[in-house]
Amino acid sequence: MNKIKCIVIICLLFSLQSLYGQLKKGDALDKIVAVVGDEAITDSDVKGRISFLVQQDPKTNPNDPKFYNQVLQTIIDEKLIIIKAKEDSIEVSDDEIEERWQLFLQQSLAQLGSEQRIEQVYGMSIPRMRNEFREEIRNRLLSSKIIEKEFGQLTVSNNELKTFFEQYKDSLPEVPISVSLYRIVRNVESLNKNKEDTYRFALRVRDSIIASGNFEDFAKRYSDDKQTGAEGGDLGWIAKGKFLPELEKYAFTMLPGEISLPIETPLGYHIIKLRDKRKDEVLLSHILFKIGQSDDDKQRVKNFLDSLRLQIKTLDDFKKFAQKFSDDNDTRGFGGYIGNVPLDQLPDPVKEEIEKLQDGQISEVLPYSTSSNKTAYQLIYKEKVIPAHKASLETDRDLIEQQAIQYKRMQEYSKWIAKLRQEIYWEIIN
Secondary structure (H helix, E strand, C coil): CCHHHHHHHHHHHHHHHHHHHHHHHCCCCCCEEEEECCEEEEHHHHHHHHHHHHHHCCCCCCCCHHHHHHHHHHHHHHHHHHHHHHHCCCCCCHHHHHHHHHHHHHHHHHHHCCHHHHHHHHCCCHHHHHHHCHHHHHHHHHHHHHHHHHHCCCCCCHHHHHHHHHHHCCCCCCECCEEEEEEEEEECCCCHHHHHHHHHHHHHHHHHHHHHCCHHHHHHHHCCCHHHHCCCCEEEEEECCCCCHHHHHHHCCCCCCCECCCEEECCEEEEEEEEEECCCEEEEEEEEECCCCCHHHHHHHHHHHHHHHHHCCCHHHHHHHHHHHCCCHHHHCCCCEEEEEEHHHCCHHHHHHHHHCCCCEECCCEEEECCCCCEEEEEEEEEEEECCECCCCCCCHHHHHHHHHHHHHHHHHHHHHHHHHHHCCEEECC
16 A cells, blocks of 8 residues: 555544544534635534544643644645645545445454444444545545645656665665565455345345334344444434435435335445435435355355465466456556565464465465455465665665655645645634
8 A cells, every 4th residue: 555545544534533523512513713715624623633643642732732733734734635626626436435435444443343343432323424424535535636646646766766865874764574475366256146135135124014014123123234223224314415325316216104125235235214305315214234245255265266376386377367367456467466565564364374484385365355345365475585674775776766756745745735825715713
């Protein structure tokens, strides 16, 4: 994952934490501390961000006025970037929003341990979080796209690289022990039969609801959205544009009291009941039927990778199979090449497996975490071990070049922000 993507993920986590703080406060009056374009920044926006930062670093003093101002300035910069993205007609698709939502969910699962714990912390169900956070995710993606547009193609010349190295070579950290790795990734996909069975079950539940008229009882018994299920499937009032697009298309065409046929979304199949409707919002209940991978689906992928493993004799064989069969778009075009990866950056189960391998050996089938939170498995080829050493242009040119480009990006980014502050209206309100 490149540094720009890392920055965007961190910003997304900050923003969703701030949004969570606003949702918890409800409609209480809030002091406006700044205006950017036609958008206000409130005191709770800043304090919500500070609260999240303090969770990450308990040594941070949340009552330091200088720190408050630093956070406020950062939020102002973020608003300026989003305004500029919209002015430049940058667009974000629903698929991109869904992918970033899944990444946020994966990060939250890693931090909190379970979906139930996430729902407890945020005080709402996972599907409702997805709806509530949708606009904020869109803004984060707008920001990342325009940053990539402005700085993604930056390069450094040979002279710039040499100048950077000479200036910072004594402060560059030692290159840690690393391994040159390749991988083949296969996602676990459900067979059509699994989806069909889920759809048919959802349809039978819907037929039973029509016959009995007790939607809430069936939601409590059958919904895979446990939090709303316990409340009879209640999603509350949902404004237009803040709902799953697949469901919104149906919800605003339904009549009060109507119950939909099963509707597919990335979360599974939903039956929705329209309880009431206003001009731009609907009062809904739903029953969710998740579509998960079966043990047979997972075993089928493991068996496939095992069969490849037996056929691979050389690194060239591995590259050929990676280009043909790997589902990892980032490495497939390079024959599965990951790069020289520091051992300490590998997940513990992968690190343990890699340390057992000799150079030129292939791992057993291992779990793999995708950016879209899909279940997947991988084979890893260990080419060679690179001992820890002091960075040099002769042996670590690519690594030093990445650092030099990142340094240049930071300089250009600062100039760009200064320019936006001159071109777009903003004001701090005392």
